[in-house]
Amino acid sequence: MPPRQIQICDDDPAAALITQRGLQTLLGENYTVTVASSPNAAWLACAHGDVDLLIVDPGAGSGSASALVRAMHAFRPTTPILVLTAYDTPGLRAKMRDLGVSYYAAKPIDFKELLPIVTAALQTVPMPSAFPSRMSVYH
Amino acid sequence: MGELEDLRQRVAELEQRLSEVHAQAETVEREAALQMTRAINLNARLSVILSLSAALPNSRDVDTVVQLIIREAATLFPGTSATHLFLVDHERNTLILRASASANPCTIITHPLHGLPGKAILAPRAMLLVGPELELTLNELDPYHLADLRNSMHEWPPQSALIAPLRVDSQRFGAIVLYGGVHAHLYHPRDIPFIQALADLAAVSIDELNQRTRAAALQRDLALTQSLHAEAEARLNTAQAQLLQSAKLAAVGELSASVAHEINNPLYAARNSLYLVEQDLSADAPERAFLTIAQQELGRIARIITRMRDFYRPARAELAATNINVLLRETLELVQTHLRHSHINTMTELSSDIPVIIAHADQLRQVFLNIILNACDAMPDGGDLRVRTRMLQARYEAPTTIEIDICDTGVGIPPEHRPHLFEPFYTTKTHGTGLGLAISAHIISQHNGRILLESEVCQGTTFSILLPTNQD
Structure with missing residues (x-):
C-alpha cells in the first residue's frame, strides 16, 4: 500500500517546515507530507497526485487560498481540507465554512491538539461518487 | 375880560x-x-x-409717555375738543391711535396715511390749520372714519386744528392732532411753538424708549448666542475627546490584531519545534525541565496574544448567559493568593436578586480582574477590598440595571488624573500599559453599560460598573 499523501500550503517557511516535519514525525512512514509555498504549487500537486489531505493557511490575503479551496471543492471534492491559519478571525471562519471547509484550526496550536484533528480528517472515508459528509469540527 | x-x-x-x-x-x-x-x-x-x-x-414705557403728552396737551390748549396721538406701524404702513382725549372715545384705532394725522406726519413741523384747508383735509377721510371722528366730539365741525409730526432727525414716529371747537380763533399761530415742543418731547422720549428696548433685545440675543455658542463648543469638545478616544482604541485594536496575527506563525513554529525536540528526549534528560519552562512560557505568550486580540474584537458567538455573582467569585478566587500576600481583606456583598444576563463572560471577567488588581495596586500596605452587587431600578417598570461596586481603601486617585483614566496609554504606574481601564471601558460600553468612579485621596476609590439587564 503506497503511503498516503498530505499536502501543505503555507507561505511562511518556518511554520510550513515545522508542520511538515512534525506531521511526518508524528504520523510515521505511512504518510508523505509535502510543502508547497503557494496555492498555485499546491493546486498543481493536488491536481496531479492523489492527495489525501490538504492543509492550507489562507494567510493575510486569503484570495488565492480561497480560490484553491474552491478549485479543490469543484475538482477534488473527496479530498478533505484542513485550514490551519495564523490569521484567525470570525470572518475567515465563516468564509471557510461557507466554502465547505470541514476542519479548521488556529495557530499557534500545539501538535498535541493538532494531531487528533489531522487524524480525524484523514479518516474521512472518501466516497468516490459523492461528497464526503461534512463534519463540523471547528477548533 | x-x-x-x-x-x-x-x-x-x-x-x-x-x-x-x-x-x-x-x-x-x-x-x-x-x-x-x-x-x-x-x-x-x-x-x-x-x-x-x-x-x-x-417714563418706562411708550404708553406712559403718550398718556402724559395727552394730559399735558389738555393743560396747554384749553378748549380743545379732541386730542389724538398716533404712532406709525411701519409693518402695515398705518397710523395707530395710541392715546386720545375727547368727549367720546374713538372706536377705530387705525388710520390710513391721510386725513389730519396723515398730513401731520408728512409735515416738516407743527402747523395750524383753519378754514377751507382744514375742511379739505377732513374730507379726505372715508365716510366711516369721518362719522367715527364726528361722534367722538361734542362740537362739529372743528374750526381750527393744530397738527405736529413726532420725529427725530429724519425718523418719523407718529403725529399729534388737536381739534379746536367751533370757535374760529381758539388756536393762534403763537400756539405753534408749544405744540412743536410737545411733539418733540414725545418723539425724543419714544425714540429713547425704542432704543432702550432694542438695546435690551440685542443684549438678550447676545447672551443667548453666547450661551448657545458655549454649549456648542462644549459639545464639540466632548465629541472630539470621544472621537480621539475611539480613534486611539481603533488604532490599538488594529495594531494589536495585526501584531497578534504576525506573531502566530513564529509562535507556532517555536512551540512545536520544542514539542518535536521533547519527543526525541529521554524521559530523565535534565534538559526536560527547561524545555517545559520554555513551552509553558510560549503558551503564555499565546494566551496573552489571543486575549489582547479578543479585547478589541468581541465575537458575537461568545455571548452567553452569564451570572455576574459567579463571575465575581471566580475572579476573586483567581487573585486570592495575591490578595492574601498583599494583606488585603476581601468582603463581598453579592445580592441574590441579580438575574442572569447575556454577556461576554470572559471579557467581563477581564474587567473585574483589571479593576480588582488596580485596587490591590492602590493598597501597597494592605487594606479592605469590598465587592458588592445590587439591582437598580429608577421606578416601577423602568429598565433594571446591575450595579457592581468595587471599593478599596487605598491611596485614591488625584483629581487631575480622573478625566484621563479611561484614555488609552494613560498610566501613572511605572510598568503600566495604560490600556487596562481603556479596554475595560470599551468592554463595558460594548455591553451598553457604564463605569463610574468615586475617589478620595488617601481614603480610597470606588469603581461602579452599571450593566443593563437585557429584558427586551
Missing part, C-alpha cells in the same frame, strides 16, 4: 387833554393787563413744558 375867556378856553383844552390822557392811560393799562395775562399764560405753558420735560425721561 378877554384874559378870562382865554383862561377858560385854556382850562377846557387842558381838561380835554386830561381826559384824552386818561383814555390813553386806560388803553395802556388794558394793554398792560392783557400783556400781563399773556405773560402769565406763557409762563404757565412754559412751566408745563418744563415739568413735562422733567417727567418724560423717567
Whole structure:
C-alpha cells in the first residue's frame, strides 16, 4: 500500500517546515507530507497526485487560498481540507465554512491538539461518487 | 375880560387833554393787563413744558409717555375738543391711535396715511390749520372714519386744528392732532411753538424708549448666542475627546490584531519545534525541565496574544448567559493568593436578586480582574477590598440595571488624573500599559453599560460598573 499523501500550503517557511516535519514525525512512514509555498504549487500537486489531505493557511490575503479551496471543492471534492491559519478571525471562519471547509484550526496550536484533528480528517472515508459528509469540527 | 375867556378856553383844552390822557392811560393799562395775562399764560405753558420735560425721561414705557403728552396737551390748549396721538406701524404702513382725549372715545384705532394725522406726519413741523384747508383735509377721510371722528366730539365741525409730526432727525414716529371747537380763533399761530415742543418731547422720549428696548433685545440675543455658542463648543469638545478616544482604541485594536496575527506563525513554529525536540528526549534528560519552562512560557505568550486580540474584537458567538455573582467569585478566587500576600481583606456583598444576563463572560471577567488588581495596586500596605452587587431600578417598570461596586481603601486617585483614566496609554504606574481601564471601558460600553468612579485621596476609590439587564 503506497503511503498516503498530505499536502501543505503555507507561505511562511518556518511554520510550513515545522508542520511538515512534525506531521511526518508524528504520523510515521505511512504518510508523505509535502510543502508547497503557494496555492498555485499546491493546486498543481493536488491536481496531479492523489492527495489525501490538504492543509492550507489562507494567510493575510486569503484570495488565492480561497480560490484553491474552491478549485479543490469543484475538482477534488473527496479530498478533505484542513485550514490551519495564523490569521484567525470570525470572518475567515465563516468564509471557510461557507466554502465547505470541514476542519479548521488556529495557530499557534500545539501538535498535541493538532494531531487528533489531522487524524480525524484523514479518516474521512472518501466516497468516490459523492461528497464526503461534512463534519463540523471547528477548533 | 378877554384874559378870562382865554383862561377858560385854556382850562377846557387842558381838561380835554386830561381826559384824552386818561383814555390813553386806560388803553395802556388794558394793554398792560392783557400783556400781563399773556405773560402769565406763557409762563404757565412754559412751566408745563418744563415739568413735562422733567417727567418724560423717567417714563418706562411708550404708553406712559403718550398718556402724559395727552394730559399735558389738555393743560396747554384749553378748549380743545379732541386730542389724538398716533404712532406709525411701519409693518402695515398705518397710523395707530395710541392715546386720545375727547368727549367720546374713538372706536377705530387705525388710520390710513391721510386725513389730519396723515398730513401731520408728512409735515416738516407743527402747523395750524383753519378754514377751507382744514375742511379739505377732513374730507379726505372715508365716510366711516369721518362719522367715527364726528361722534367722538361734542362740537362739529372743528374750526381750527393744530397738527405736529413726532420725529427725530429724519425718523418719523407718529403725529399729534388737536381739534379746536367751533370757535374760529381758539388756536393762534403763537400756539405753534408749544405744540412743536410737545411733539418733540414725545418723539425724543419714544425714540429713547425704542432704543432702550432694542438695546435690551440685542443684549438678550447676545447672551443667548453666547450661551448657545458655549454649549456648542462644549459639545464639540466632548465629541472630539470621544472621537480621539475611539480613534486611539481603533488604532490599538488594529495594531494589536495585526501584531497578534504576525506573531502566530513564529509562535507556532517555536512551540512545536520544542514539542518535536521533547519527543526525541529521554524521559530523565535534565534538559526536560527547561524545555517545559520554555513551552509553558510560549503558551503564555499565546494566551496573552489571543486575549489582547479578543479585547478589541468581541465575537458575537461568545455571548452567553452569564451570572455576574459567579463571575465575581471566580475572579476573586483567581487573585486570592495575591490578595492574601498583599494583606488585603476581601468582603463581598453579592445580592441574590441579580438575574442572569447575556454577556461576554470572559471579557467581563477581564474587567473585574483589571479593576480588582488596580485596587490591590492602590493598597501597597494592605487594606479592605469590598465587592458588592445590587439591582437598580429608577421606578416601577423602568429598565433594571446591575450595579457592581468595587471599593478599596487605598491611596485614591488625584483629581487631575480622573478625566484621563479611561484614555488609552494613560498610566501613572511605572510598568503600566495604560490600556487596562481603556479596554475595560470599551468592554463595558460594548455591553451598553457604564463605569463610574468615586475617589478620595488617601481614603480610597470606588469603581461602579452599571450593566443593563437585557429584558427586551
